[in-house]
Amino acid sequence: MSSSFGERYSYFKQVLSPIWLFKSEKELQLAKEIVNTPGVPNERVSVADVKWARTLYASAFHPDTGQVNPLIGRMSFQIPGNTIVTALMLTFYRSPLQQVSMQFINQSFMAFCNYTNRNAQAPLSNQQVLLGYLSATGTAVGVSFQLSRVAAKATNPLMAKLVPFVAVCAGNMVNVPLMRQQDFLEGIPVNDSPLEQGGGSNRLGQSRQLGVMCLAQVVATRISAAIPIMVLPPLVMNYLNKSAERRNIQVHKKSFGRPLWVLFEASLIGVCTYMVLPLAVALFPQHSSISIDKLERPLHRQIKETHPNVQVVYYNKGL
Structure with a gap:
């Protein structure tokens, strides 16, 4: 996700929308399948489908485990x-x-x-x-x-x-x-x-x-x-x-x-x-x-020793 504040705001405004609470189990699993499918969008899955799937996935699934979170x-x-x-x-x-x-x-x-x-x-x-x-x-x-x-x-x-x-x-x-x-x-x-x-x-x-x-x-x-x-x-x-x-x-x-x-x-x-x-x-x-x-x-020395080609690392802040 982009580090731009405007894009993050637009993203969370969609993800936090309560409308996603009314999606069925079938729609949740479909969203997960699309998110985990490589090579999308393609002839069968449009750009709009991918955007819908990623937003629904982010609103309901845990980003690390890939499991559906409890509703609350x-x-x-x-x-x-x-x-x-x-x-x-x-x-x-x-x-x-x-x-x-x-x-x-x-x-x-x-x-x-x-x-x-x-x-x-x-x-x-x-x-x-x-x-x-x-x-x-x-x-x-x-x-x-x-x-x-x-x-x-x-x-x-x-x-x-x-x-x-x-x-x-x-x-x-x-x-x-x-x-x-x-x-x-x-x-x-x-x-x-x-x-x-x-x-x-x-x-x-x-x-x-x-x-x-x-x-x-x-x-x-x-x-x-x-x-x-x-x-x-x-x-x-x-x-x-x-x-x-x-x-x-x-x-x-x-x-x-x-x-x-x-x-x-x-x-x-x-x-x-x-x-x-x-x-x-x-x-x-x-x-x-x-x-x-x-x-x-x-940690810097450890990464240099085990992965000398790595210059940047990535992390999840959590919410």
Whole structure:
């Protein structure tokens, strides 16, 4: 995939589209066959067919294993999934119990997505997965609980609405490194050719330097996505609520007012997620390359000794 931000954005905007969730098992397998068929496009398979297959494949299959991801962990589920979870967090935030429950749901969803889209070349043990999940959930729940107590004493109701955002950021800073701890403990694999869909390459070693850099980029991506999705809707709803109060419109006291208010906020979150998520994911390339001269010295010497003709290596940042 091109390293151009514009092309990455266009690519992820297509891959993240929820429309791919409605494809049948037969269509998924057809897409996989086309992606893994050499010499396409040809007389039987058009350019449009190949583009359709590659987009569907990327939205539903793991790029390393070639297996269909569980529905909740698919790229095409990220927009509706994040919309639902964020709407829950921004709706049920008034009590510590609600905060704790929603952060538990959010971190469970994030942990599952992290595990599903992990770098399969650096597998985690069940103990490591459990540690990452419990640590991230505990951090987000703890931060949420403490901040909710502080926000309860604040005069501005907007403070309570922003508690989930801070808790999510804290949880991501723990969730991502722990769920992908192999990346900085042992490094991420580097290969002699691009990790293309349906293709193969030879592993040349593992780079801890790249592992740390990729984890930082993933955390930055998650926080960048959370800022407009979890901050903008509360600001807009707070403004609308104050405007309604100035006009003496008691929307929350009407029998139909509260559901409509929640539905409008959920729709606003959905629009923000649809617009922002592809931008955030496109900030850094998923598949990239680097000169071996920029790798740590031990790995550089190892590659020079075993593969003297290799000057550039390729790696998968993950999502």
